Amino acid sequence: MGRAGGAAAFAALVSVGALPASAAEPPEKVAACLACHGAEGQSATENVPSLGAQPAPYTVIQLFLFREKMRLADPMNDMAKPLSDADLQSAADFLAAMPPPKPPDDPGDAARLERSRALTEQNHCNICHRPDFSGKENVPRLADQREDYLLKALREYKSGQRRGYDPSMAEVLQPVDDAMLVELAYYLARVR
Amino acid sequence: MTTIPSHSRSVLFAAIAAGLIAAAPVMAQQPANPAPGAPPTPAGPSAPTAQTPATPAQGSAAQAPAAPPPWAQGRPDNPAVADIAPVQPPPIPTAADKLPLAMFKLPPNFHIEVYAPGVANARSLRVDDKGNVFVSTRQLDRVYALTDKNGKREVKTLATGLNSPNGIALHNGTLYIAEINKISKIDNVADQFDNPPKPTVIYDDLPSDAPHGWKFLTVGPDNRLYFNIGAPCNICMPPPTHAQIRSINLDGSGAQVVARGTRQIVGMDWHPTLKQLYFTENQRDWLSEDQPNDKLNRITQPGKDNFGFPYCGGGDIPDPQFGWGHSCDEFTKPIAQLGPHTAPLGMRFYTGKMFPAQYRNAIFIARHGSWNKSHKIGGDVIVAKLNPDGTVKSFEPFITGFIQDNKYVGRPVDVEWLKDGSMLLSDDYNGAVYRITYGPQKVSAAR
Numbered sequence: 194m195g196r197a198g199g200a201a202a203f204a205a206l207v208s209v210g211a212l213p214a215s216a217a218e219p220p221e222k223v224a225a226c227l228a229c230h231g232a233e234g235q236s237a238t239e240n241v242p243s244l245g246a247q248p249a250p251y252t253v254i255q256l257f258l259f260r261e262k263m264r265l266a267d268p269m270n271d272m273a274k275p276l277s278d279a280d281l282q283s284a285a286d287f288l289a290a291m292p293p294p295k296p297p298d299d300p301g302d303a304a305r306l307e308r309s310r311a312l313t314e315q316n317h318c319n320i321c322h323r324p325d326f327s328g329k330e331n332v333p334r335l336a337d338q339r340e341d342y343l344l345k346a347l348r349e350y351k352s353g354q355r356r357g358y359d360p361s362m363a364e365v366l367q368p369v370d371d372a373m374l375v376e377l378a379y380y381l382a383r384v385r
Numbered sequence: 386m387t388t389i390p391s392h393s394r395s396v397l398f399a400a401i402a403a404g405l406i407a408a409a410p411v412m413a414q415q416p417a418n419p420a421p422g423a424p425p426t427p428a429g430p431s432a433p434t435a436q437t438p439a440t441p442a443q444g445s446a447a448q449a450p451a452a453p454p455p456w457a458q459g460r461p462d463n464p465a466v467a468d469i470a471p472v473q474p475p476p477i478p479t480a481a482d483k484l485p486l487a488m489f490k491l492p493p494n495f496h497i498e499v500y501a502p503g504v505a506n507a508r509s510l511r512v513d514d515k516g517n518v519f520v521s522t523r524q525l526d527r528v529y530a531l532t533d534k535n536g537k538r539e540v541k542t543l544a545t546g547l548n549s550p551n552g553i554a555l556h557n558g559t560l561y562i563a564e565i566n567k568i569s570k571i572d573n574v575a576d577q578f579d580n581p582p583k584p585t586v587i588y589d590d591l592p593s594d595a596p597h598g599w600k601f602l603t604v605g606p607d608n609r610l611y612f613n614i615g616a617p618c619n620i621c622m623p624p625p626t627h628a629q630i631r632s633i634n635l636d637g638s639g640a641q642v643v644a645r646g647t648r649q650i651v652g653m654d655w656h657p658t659l660k661q662l663y664f665t666e667n668q669r670d671w672l673s674e675d676q677p678n679d680k681l682n683r684i685t686q687p688g689k690d691n692f693g694f695p696y697c698g699g700g701d702i703p704d705p706q707f708g709w710g711h712s713c714d715e716f717t718k719p720i721a722q723l724g725p726h727t728a729p730l731g732m733r734f735y736t737g738k739m740f741p742a743q744y745r746n747a748i749f750i751a752r753h754g755s756w757n758k759s760h761k762i763g764g765d766v767i768v769a770k771l772n773p774d775g776t777v778k779s780f781e782p783f784i785t786g787f788i789q790d791n792k793y794v795g796r797p798v799d800v801e802w803l804k805d806g807s808m809l810l811s812d813d814y815n816g817a818v819y820r821i822t823y824g825p826q827k828v829s830a831a832r
Contacts, residue, residue, distance in 0.1 A: 316451040358473065366451055368450070
């Protein structure tokens with residue numbers, strides 16, 4: 194794109210107020226979320242997921258389940274309690290437009306990464322979560338999610354502690370042992 | 386057996402009819418070749434099913450990988466299917482002024498209006514003698530009552546914490562609720578809207594499998610509860626406890642198997658004069674774009690009818706895996722085929738007086754619409770007119786327009802009748818209940 198085109202595109206963006214996501218002011222009720230989940234879409238908090246570039250339909254579903262106490266997780270049930278349907282949607286839309294989380298600086302163990310990548314295929318993770326693990330609609334993005342949160346979520350789905358909007362995760366994880374969950378989380382936290 | 390006709394009398398309905406009817410000529414002529422997506426090696430009827438964990442990885446018996454999710458069983462290795470997956474309804478209902486009423490097309494002098502917005506995940510419908518409307522959910526955990534108070538319609542949540550409570554039925558003022566793994570009741574429910582008690586369990590001898598575990602529930606002329614137990618998979622050899630219609634007394638006693646070989650059922654009703662149970666049945670995914678047809682069935686031999694799952698799909702397609710050694714002629718035929726993957730759900734016989742006489746005792750069927758096709762079909766309400774012997778005489782489209790540009794703008798689930806003979810229709814995609822009236826002039830919505 195030439196300079197003029199770039200300028201025109203920038204002007205068009207500005208004119209509709211669509212600045213790059215990191216520069217946009219979050220909706221009032223989203224600001225509190227970012228304290229734990231990260232202002233740039235990337236969480237630095239233990240066991241708290243990164244939400245940047247998370248598909249909006251997935252986030253709406255989770256916020257709804259928190260608000261309606263169909264998914265129990267401190268402090269999310271209280272955080273979601275006062276939110277209206279419109280709040281859920283605008284929060285999810287804002288988070289979806291934030292940049293995706295980045296992989297850790299540490300490249301990880303190459304041989305282990307290759308083995309665990311193969312396990313994500315053997316376990317069919319890529320069917321719903323997409324081959325690049327970017328997720329789609331009601332299926333969450335997994336790529337470069339925090340490793341501790343991924344493992345926690347997998348364990349909670351397998352044990353039945355975490356209720357999904359649909360039962361797919363609980364069903365598919367039944368034959369999978371904990372050592373496998375550890376390996377899946379290892380790779381998914383380091384997708385490059 | 387009647388297939389949906391490949392022509393439509395009315396130009397108005399030509400477009401929808403194309404979707405409604407696409408299947409009929411195709412399936413009548415196609416040989417029963419295994420489809421591209423079929424497993425390459427046929428296995429006997431006792432072959433391990435998709436419920437069996439996959440072979441453990443070598444050298445580590447504990448390291449069994451996950452099976453594909455149930456909906457993806459039998460999915461072909463073909464990039465063309467990458468975007469074909471079940472369509473999940475949003476949990477939050479569409480605002481009343483954003484509901485796609487203007488896109489819905491009906492026959493002349495029929496009118497559609499919003500009866501109640503804000504009914505998240507609205508599924509099965511029931512109406513009591515006082516005009517209270519009960520609405521179930523499937524993805525959520527609750528059952529609602531829609532009531533009129535001082536001329537204002539209210540959505541009250543009657544029960545929460547339920548396990549996919551899709552099936553509801555009414556009998557003498559008692560609301561019966563069918564969850565995946567139990568059936569419960571609330572007596573005198575209409576007197577307890579403001580402080581409803583926890584439902585009382587009457588029957589829990591049920592599997593807890595989530596795939597196709599949600600139920601439809603109806604009370605028969607014999608004052609027994611009838612419900613389905615679906616196959617816990619896309620295609621598999623079901624355990625003897627599954628893929629059947631079962632009935633129990635109103636107190637949960639006296640369980641009987643009424644029919645077998647049913648894959649999944651989300652709509653049943655009783656013929657007004659023949660008193661036979663009719664039901665819609667959803668057939669397997671991934672066989673091909675155009676096979677097998679979903680079905681309209683009727684039970685003529687209670688306790689004996691077997692509708693063919695997993696050996697025969699659509700009434701006429703031997704399953705490429707489980708059909709070996711069997712013939713579709715061994716099984717009770719459907720009385721009609723309703724199009725491949727169209728997902729016919731709720732169905733009711735019309736016995737009211739508001740609609741013209743030609744609709745009397747006809748069946749209105751809500752087709753939720755396909756997910757397992759590249760080009761979506763269904764997403765409508767069709768009407769089946771019957772012969773005096775209860776066989777199907779003809780099909781016509783009734784409400785169309787739920788699919789726009791190959792996307793859902795709504796998904797019809799169940800139909801039920803108000804006392805005045807008007808129709809209620811639930812839409813789980815928008816979280817709404819609509820009302821359909823007949824008359825020379827549009828009757829404005831009672832709010």
